[in-house]
Amino acid sequence: MSPMRACAMRFQAANFGVTLLFVGCIVATMQLIGRKPIRLTDASDSLNNRVEKSVAVTERCCDEADPTKVLPQAPRNENNLKDTNAEILRLVQIIFKEHLGTVKIFENGSDRGITAQKRTNRDVPQVDSPKTNCSLKLKSPTKRLGIDIVGTGSYKDDANSSKDLVEVMRAFKGTWRENKDLSSQIKHELTECCDVESSVLTKQNVKVGDVLPNVLNRKMPLKISRDVYRVLPKESPFRNKHFQTCAVVGNSGILRGSRCGASIDGAEAVFRCNLPPLGKQIYRKDAGVKSTFTTAPLSMLKSYMQMKDKSVREKFIKDVEPYRGILSLKKPNNYTNYMISSVESTMGNSLEAVYEHPNHFLCIDNYWSNHGLPRKITSGIYIISMALTVCDEVNVYGFWPFPRDDKGHKVHYHYYKAPVFVMDTHDMPSEFLLIRQMHQDGVIKVHMHCLHNIAKRSAGKKKARLHL
Known part of the structure; x- marks a missing residue:
């Protein structure tokens, strides 16, 4: 060449x-x-x-x-x-x-940032994870899932609302299947960040002089005084506790006529919130009477502020006598110290009154904030989260934040007669959509009505008698 x-x-x-x-x-x-x-x-x-x-x-x-x-x-x-x-x-x-x-x-990709390393067309973009150590894959509860939500927390009650609610209710009428993998993942994450044993103030996790955040008022932190420390238990009542089946009971008027009382009382442990009237037999068929853990907000305890008076103490003990297990008070106060001492001296074998640890509540609140809830969680989401950490199976009753059901019938705020405390600190419709999503994803099982369960049991008994 x-x-x-x-x-x-x-x-x-x-x-x-x-x-x-x-x-x-x-x-x-x-x-x-x-x-x-x-x-x-x-x-x-x-x-x-x-x-x-x-x-x-x-x-x-x-x-x-x-x-x-x-x-x-x-x-x-x-x-x-x-x-x-x-x-x-x-x-x-x-x-x-x-x-x-x-x-x-x-x-x-998402605006939140994508790792644009060398990829092929088959690669899936990796979106930055939330600022948490959790990897929950639930959909955002604030998305419209067949319900018309106006702003944050208000419900648009118009002619089309019943049609929307039919779609919402339909999720609870089909066959429910547990998603063991996702359920185990969420339970593990909640246990890692918010262990249920740390949900109670004890002599092991606080000392005199400690200053804790105030969940109700961030500007007024809580100080552990000697009087408060004196009534604290030595260790958590949840220590080494685990349950196979649990019922979490909300107080929505959707429970009226549900006939879920037997199903609720059949659970190994029952979680309730905001001191519902367990002593009244009129609600027994719908809401049951069993309790294992019950929250007690200060708004429900103000009528007992004069606990130094013998008559007030006796009334308080009479009113809480139907409860069993753990009674969790929201925050320390002068009269709540008397409540804990009174319960210990009169009901020590059946009921234990304790203080909720604010750090535990804020931890769970932060967990759900990182997964889409826009405002501070309610006691309902709190006890569902607690149940997920100590229960194999979680059944949920009495949650419905809308003033009408899917048939257009009026739904009372509570299933019992009580003052309505509505604060602008929660987004209850968004919380309910989160509960609905967890039901659809097979993490928890939500029950709106239990008549079909009764019908099945009756049919089974009738069939058994025919064989005899």
Whole structure:
């Protein structure tokens, strides 16, 4: 082969190298306007080295008349040149393919940030996780799931509402199937961040003089005084506790006529909130009477503020006598110390009054905040979360935040007669949609009515009698 022909072939190879450099300039320009740098593979790096050597050979060839001074690394035949050209073309295709793939990822990805490393079209973009150590995969409860929610927490009660509520209620009428993997994942996450044993103030987790956050008023922290410390238990009443079946009971008027009392009382443990009237037999068929854990907010205890009076103490003990297990008071106070002492001295074998640990509540509140709830959680979500950490199976009753049901019938705020305390600190519709989503995902089982369960049991008993 003549020296001039060899020089021309090397110049052709250099053109491919220049093309490659031009593509690199385009990629670099795109990177300057926000694209993440793309790293070439080791093979391409070695190819760049060979292209640079080829360019150096071409310059020497063209500048010098003596062909004997051509460097030995230059390609010596057409086969080598074809291989080099093919490798350059392959590299150019990889660059364009990867760059276009990166652009596609940014266009289709979340605004929260995507790791745009080298991908193929089959790769799934990795969205930044929430600022928590949890990896819950539930859908956002604030999305519209067949219900018309106006603003945060209000319900639009118009002619179309009943149609929307039919769709919401339909989720609870189909066959429910447990998702053991997701259920175990959520239970593990809640246990890791919010262990139920730490839900109670004890002599082990606080000391005199400690200052704790006030869940009700962040501007007025709580200080553990000697009087408060004196009534604290030595250890958590949840220590080494675990239950197979649990019922979590809300206080919505949807419980009226549900006939869920027997199903609730059949659970191994029953979680309740806000001191419902367990002593009244009129509610027994719908709400049951069994209790294992019950929250007691200060708003429900204000009528007992004069606990120093014997008559007030006796009334308080009479009113809480139907409760069993644990009675959790929201925050320490002068009269609540008397309540704990009175319960211990008169009902120590059946009921234990304790203080809720604010850090535990805030931990669970933060957990759900990281998963879509826009406002501070209610006691309902709190006890559901607690039950998930100590129960194998969680059944939920009495949750419905809307003033009408799916048939358009009015639903009272409570299933019993009581003052209605409505504060603008919660988003109850969004919480309910979260409960609905967990039901659909097989994490908890929500019961709106239990008449079908009674019918099934009656049919079973009738069938058994016929066989006899």
